[in-house]
Amino acid sequence: MALRKAWKSFSSLLPEVLSIMMFVGISLAILSPETISRLIGSDSGPFGVAVALVAGSVTLIPSFVTFPLGAALLKDGAGYxxxxxxxxxxxxxxxxxxxxxxxxxxxxxxxLRNISALFVSIIFTIVIWRLM
Amino acid sequence: MVNKENAAIKPGLFTLLRKYRFSIGFAFTIAALYFANRPVGTEAFDISVSNTIEMLSLLPPVFILVGLLDVWVPKETIIRYMGENSGWKGILMAVFLGSAAAGPLYVAFPITALLLRKRARLAYVLFFLGVWSTTKLPIVLYEISYMGLRFTAIHVAVGIPLFLLFSMIIEKVMPEETREALYRKAELELP
Structure with a gap:
């Protein structure tokens, strides 16, 4: 019973999720890490923050990759x-x-949830900007 | 693999093509990229495959878990711990459930659908998503080691109260009918 339900939910979600994965794959392959860190360098200011907010909102990267990537971008010259x-x-x-x-x-x-999450991210960014 | 498993439900070929039209379009794009620029095409392929493998390893267990919890956990329990009148218990449960998790946010959606189905309060369910997106424990440890303790502490300290606040606001501004429709949808459809 539980298995049947699980399979049904999974197969109804599969088409969307598959296309999301490929969309992300294509975008990440086109945008190299060097391009990204040039766009969001530590002296890129509010423009760089805006780019980073948009880039973070539209991409989907496994969390285990997110932080190593963040650390690598910091090393490449991106700002906190x-x-x-x-x-x-x-x-x-x-x-x-x-x-x-x-x-x-x-x-x-x-x-609404996504807009509010964007707000939280913006406030977090401002706090980091002031404190780090 | 996809085709064979779907054949069990026997949808027409056309329906199947329609369902997967975006996936097929993107697959062709990747192939086109490969012929236009080999390294970029290969990378697009590699990233897509590794993302898909992550998804395939996370979603089915979550769906099975959700299916089992749906059968095992009575509605009354969820109402008591995360329902309309659960107060602090609901907030703590959301923090606990959200932190114990691992995996991207889309894995949390089936769980939230289950919680709504069992009549958890909407604000707590939204807060659970907020917690999931900032303080999943395994990821927090990762964040500390890569970004430093200060960065992580600010992330959590800013994120948690704000997500709680916004969850309450969303619940408040949402029209009654919309909220009821949300609960009905969660009840009718399987998570």
Whole structure:
């Protein structure tokens, strides 16, 4: 019974998730780490933060890769605030997974949750900017 | 593999193609990239495959777990610990459940659907998602080792109260009908 349910949920989700994975694969392959760290360098200022917020919101990277990547970008010259913006949106805001989220909740809840998560990320970025 | 397993449900070929139209389109894009620029195409392929493997290793166990919990955990239990009147217990449960987890946010969605199905309070369910996205314990350890204790402490200290606040706000501004529709949807559809 539980197995049947599990299979049904899984197969109904598979088409969306598969295309999300390939979309992310294509975008990450086109944008190299050097391009990313040039865009969000430590002197890129608010523009770099904005780029990092957008980049983090639209990409999906396994969490175990997120922090090593963040640390590598820091070493390549990215700023702390920009990395904060990038990793926090990466984990909390999901534009590409929005169709899946809407499927589970509804349009209203999914959009509001993502907007609020973006707000939290922005505030976190500002705090990091002031303190680090 | 996909085709064979779907054949068991016997949808028409056309429905199947329609369901997977985006996946097929992206697969062609990757192939085109490979012929246009070999290294970029190969990398796109590698990243897609490793992401898909991560997803395939995480989602089925979560669905099975959710299916089992659906049968094992009575509604009353969830109402008592995370329901409308659970107060601090609900908040603590959300922190506990969200921190104990591992995996990307999309893995949490089936779990939230289950919680709603069992009538957990919406604000706590949304807060659970917020906790999941900042303080999953294994990831926090990872964050400390790569980004430093100070960075991680600020992340958690800023994230948790704000996510709680926003969860309450979302619940408050949501029209009654929308919220009820959400609960009905979770009850009717399987997580």
């Amino acid at each position: 605030a920009q990395i904060a913006a990038f990793v926090s949106t990466l984990m909390a805001v999901g534009i590409v997974t929005l169709p899946v989220e809407i499927k589970y909740f509804n349009w209203y809840t999914a959009v």
